[in-house]
Amino acid sequence: MSFSVSANMRSFPLSNQRLGTSDSSPLQPKSPEEEFLELAKKSPLERLRDKILEDMKTSEADLAQMEPEARQVVEDEIKRRMMEALQAGNEAGKVVDKTA
Numbered sequence: 649m650s651f652s653v654s655a656n657m658r659s660f661p662l663s664n665q666r667l668g669t670s671d672s673s674p675l676q677p678k679s680p681e682e683e684f685l686e687l688a689k690k691s692p693l694e695r696l697r698d699k700i701l702e703d704m705k706t707s708e709a710d711l712a713q714m715e716p717e718a719r720q721v722v723e724d725e726i727k728r729r730m731m732e733a734l735q736a737g738n739e740a741g742k743v744v745d746k747t748a
Contacts, residue, residue: 693730700729 678686687695701707704722711719 696730696733697726700726 690698701711704725706722711722714722
């Protein structure tokens, strides 16, 4: 018997409350399903970048607000750490996040 997870996944538009476009209600937290789907859609390199940003205690929003020179310094550090991780795991499938 075969089971396909992706065949059973459906995409539904978020309500205005979830998007924060309604003035009458605050932004609601994401459901576990929404968090999983968001993570599942990311490539391994995107997940690695997110992990590096988390380790640096910063976010994409923080980067967007930085001055260009400061942002370039952070981007260079992210690039260095990504290259380091990729070179350390030069065998297929070796670059994985085992913290979960």
